[in-house]
Amino acid sequence: MATNVMTLPRTSEPTGLWSWITTVDHKRIGILYLITAGLFFLIGGIEALIIRTQLAAPNGTLVSPDVYNELFTMHGTTMIFLAVMPLNTGFGNYVVPLMIGARDMAFPRLNAFGYWLFLFGGLLLYSSFFLGGAPNAGWFGYAPMTERAFNPGNGINFWILSLQLLGISSIVGALNFIVTILNMRAPGMTINRLPLFVWGILVTSLLLIFALPSITVALILLLFDRYFGTMFYLPSAQGDPLLWQNLFWFFGHPEVYIMIMPAFGIISEILATYSRKPIFGYAAMAFAFAGISFISFTVWAHHMFATGISPVADIVFAGMSFLVAVPTGIKIFNWLGTIWKGSLRLTTAFLFAAGFIGQFTIGGLSGVMLATVPVDWQITDTYFVVGHLHYVLFAGAILALFAGTYHWFPKMTGKFLNERLGQAHFWLTMIGMILVFLTMHYIGVLGMPRRIYTYAPAQGWDLWNMIETIGAFLVGLGALIFFINILISLRQPKTSQGDPWDGQTLEWATSSPPPVYNFASMIPVSSPRPLWDAKYGAHSEFAGDPKKVDLSGGGTAQVHLPNPSFWPIVLAFGLSFMLVGILFGPETGWLGVPIGVVIMFVGLIGWLAQPAE
């Protein structure tokens, strides 16, 4: 039976560089996302360490004020757009089709196209360092600070156009996820049996398609201001800088949830798996996902309390912001309920997930504080805000991504990450993180402003800044151990079975790593944890004697796999070329634009002419 599968055409995996350039396999694209975003995470981390070194003591002289502005801008932009978002996309790409029992994403070539746009967007952003200076106006790019009159360098132009590329990449990826999740579920997997990670990716994708167009427009208007003499954000010509803030934060606040929802999903899967229990309150968890994403579109102006919007707006946006705490609280209590009386296994993945619950809750609570208008007026633009946002994004998203890596690494490679190094990574990260980010809340209340390149001594900040820097380097050391762990583990022999963690969802029902076609057969789905049902009987508790389930072979169905394709990278290159043509338009007579369009057209024709299967 198994031989039936193996003799089918195109079921074996090709190798070599060309096979990666032309791949349309969701697992390979997922790995490409993870590696690329992992490297950007490393770069963003190094930027953070330079910042912390500069601030370790008063009157720091490591970097100039100009370079400092570039560093914090690039650190924020990198971590958000080049690390957390694509890491989420990477895990989503790899895991979602496996979790819903699909062979691939709905649009394999569009998937590859999204990855190449992400890569080119990241490279474009970083090329600014060598081509006239990096962006320096913060990841929020407040107008009119970003206008040519006040910021004449090329950095902002790089920032605008690379964010457009990354935005298109995210839209394309989100469209693909939505169709895949709605349309390619295994028989029996109704929407209320979706694993929670899949729920997380689904709501994230919906947030992306409704939030991203707003920043796309904001950036287009800025681009026109800088290139074509419009005055959208110029107060001198009746333009309104608050227009930028409204358009930006209409995207920017949902963006926070875009980064954290997949993390919620990862945490839910991991806590359930290592507690050997079903997730507590599944329906409430799913509704909380929907609730948070809906509310996230009604709170953006809480980023603008200090700009003097009307008291009524203050009250409404503060009230809506408080409301976010309700579904988030539901999630936190349900996670606790999931662990409660479980047969816990304290693996590194579980430790990170458990650490996430406690630390992320602090981030949520400081968020409620900031949503209180008078408190916000007092501490806005101080390190309190920096502490808060890192408690949500580092203690939230990054801890979850670390947890997810330990959890799914054996699935992706067939090899385990070293647990001893993992534990060292965990403790260094936790201690370092608390030192650096919890301290920031305190020093913010003491009055230390954000975005300053240095400070005078004897204001009561010196000791705390030194503690923060020590903490940052502990986090950095942990991350170093993490990367070393990955490199060491990759050289070990494959020792992982298909189901190393006694998993509950379908990705563990096939081999590790999965065959290129994922599944040769499928089991019936009657709950959010179909593999558990198949191993222990439907809806039964952990009983210690599982039935063996392996769906990687033994089927007789014909397997049609999508053709590898060269055209996604051509189309992505053409689009990137066109945007670079705009970037250097005034100097090059806009020649790059038609060239880019021609390359795109060639890519599109090739794409349409090539059969998908």
Place this chain on the structure above:
Amino acid sequence: MSAVGKLEQAGHHVGESVEQVVDETHAQVAHAETTTGLDHRKLVMWVFIASETIFFAALMATYLVYRGKTPYEEGVGLLDLNVASLNTFILLASSLTMVMSLQAIENKKKGRMIVFLILTTILGLAFLGGQAYEYGKLLQEGISLDTNLFGATFFVLTGFHGSHVAIGVLWIIMLIIRALRGGISEHNHLSVELGGLYWHFVDLVWVVLFTIIYLI
């Protein structure tokens, strides 16, 4: 009617019913392949359109925020309601011809479909011509992107809509080429439906633009 004619007609009927059975089987298989029963491409088109609504909503919000900041005679007062109304009529008519082309291929009349697609292309180009005329007039009056907030918002808003129309025209031309090369048949005409979805969306956006720019 001659015996031969009757025979032919009967044969035609038989042929048709066989085709119909095949068609239905195709449809069933296609449905079984997706969870919702909707084709992937149709679903993605709807979600993409949902995303585009926010894109245009943000541009329109910008227009409305700055409306009234420019004196009437240096802005809205210079627009030509007659040309815009004619343009609106043209674009709405193009939606009608687009529907007719889809209906034609659903009734297995491929030639008729191509004719209506060509009509849609012509109407789309006529709309773009009308817009170019409006642009030319404004530029003559000295209003451009960098003159005032009216110029900036008007040209950016209608420009992005116009480029969507232009992409739609290219899309329909590609549909015509595909149809002529045999890529579209009565069993395989989803591409016409998808092009139509996009085209109607772009029309609908114009109806809103026309209202907020010319009518209120």
